Amino acid sequence: MSELLREDRRVWLLIAGVIGLFALFVPFSAAAFGVNYDYTLRTVALGGAVLGIVSGVLGCFAVLRQQSLMGDALSHAALPGVAVAFLIAGRELGVLLIGAGLASWLGIRFITSVTRTTRIKQDTAMGITLAAWFAMGVALLSYIQGRPDASQAGLDKFILGQAAAIVQSDVQLVSVVGLMTIFVLALFWKEFKLITFDPEFAGANGFPARALDTLLSTLIVVAIVLGLQLAGVILMVGMLIAPAVAARQWTHRLGQMAALSATFGAFAGATGAIISAVEVGLPTGPLIIVVASLIVIVSICLAPERGLVWTLWRQRQDRQKFAAQNILEDLYRHALGHGDVYFPTPDVLLVGLRGSTARTGLQRLEREKMIVKHGDNWVLTEAGIINATAGTHESNVAQNNVQNSPLKPETILAGAK
């Protein structure tokens, strides 16, 4: 139980830490770089944060369902939809996003039917679709930009994302749709968790696994499409999966993972959008992904239990323990070879035998009171003798040796003085 509580606390502290970091980032950027938090910038930052939350939460499911690459194919496939929607209905964000969603959806249908009806594997089908849809999108955008029509300005920003182009009505739109998405997710939380973990069992329990699967995929498509204007079709997948991957390192609970992922997503979205809006011409997508990737790197390095630093530290501990145990057994054998378990072993012998690991091993053993130093020699203690033979058939023999020894550590140490 205490293990669980510690993990809970860790997650909430981390969320508070990220929020605190953002609270520091705002005045720092204002003071150091003269960032002016005017109305426009606040709108952009809010948009980035909302999108980060939506894609962060849904990204957890994309990652756990092993659909990260599908997310990439989906966002690339959205581009021709944006172009076609513009040609039909003009530059209205809602319409462009509906077009993007439809193109994405057609992309998935295409991938699924190719996988089902031919011998082509899914990853290949995704690669083909991604490239074909994206190429169509780029071609259409070139055509649109060649037209003598001022309203197409900025449409190409959908490729890499541009926060500066976001206006308040855009933020309202993505906030409302994003909140609806999260509401549906919360409503079906239990069911989505079940079909993600064990779709067969869900089916056997009467849940319409395929319909739920489609609903969840649709929510992921919505999250991707909402983020296109900000992050761009090329890098949207990073905004979807990077916060989730980072969050996974810190927790073993789906709910906490989602909360943490939302926080990371909001932080990356808001800071990325702010930085890009200040320096005109910097595309937002890459900036958001740089921030999100930094969070991933820090998480992979530092997270307890799963993190690299933690793993390396534990491996070091294991190595030291192993080295110490070897030295303990060397000492025991050497002492026994001289007829008494308390017979002193010269320091140089051990260093010669075990090389550089002897030093750390001996220090560790001395700290654990398994051995005592006696001039230039080492002598086993009773605990050391017991441990040297622990788990072997010799342990009884060792006990007897301790009792029968004419040499006692006290006498040896007294003799040394």
Next chain:
Amino acid sequence: METAAHEQHSAPLALEIEDLTVAYNSKPALWDVDLQVPEGVLMAIVGPNGAGKSTLIKAALNLIPRAAGDVRFYGKSYAQARDLVGYVPQRGSVDWDFPTSVLDVVTMGLYGSLGWFKRPGKKERETAIQALDQVGMADFAQRQISQLSGGQQQRTFLARALVQEAQLYFMDEPFAAVDAVTERAIVVLLQELRARNKTVIVVHHDLQTVPDYFDYVTLINVEVIASGPTSTIFTDDNLKKTYGGRVSNIGGDLLLAVGD
């Protein structure tokens, strides 16, 4: 075969399968399967690899499409009898690195009875802990599932099926690659279930333990070769028919011969 089943057990049928055929890519995985399982038996489904053992369970539970056939549970269709049926999938079928706890997985067994939108609460947690206790896993309730051994994973899955309080259980290879403690725990559990007049159908690999663990057996190789009480059905002759003569019975020990 049908008549044998009726004569042996006058109890109602827990499971009745008629003319079940399943095909993958137009190759039959199950061909015209008729099967009658009386209430209160522990039944092993035995057969070589690719004989359609798991397919039989999945097709019965509507998890894969049938080409033909009808399946009745206590005389009812699956939609009507869903609450009566519990399912333990192969443990390899899920990602054990999923971020969740043992208790959470067991609670999933109650999602079906909770219905839509409702979240599991204190009552569900208590039921789940009881089931974990039954399989000797109560101390692991808060454990992250990626930290479990194979046997502990299997017992977690069994606990998840137990909370369903079903009448008829389907278990897909519960004995596959588990430790001795788990094997023992599963056997005890099966006997408890039988004592409570539950019916358990188990896909099983280890021919040697069939007579010890199960009182009923179905031998299958795409078609049903034989089905009935273990004492009369689990014979050398029937096994040879099932495995294509690759089984020999030497001194009471069943051995799978290498090659043909």
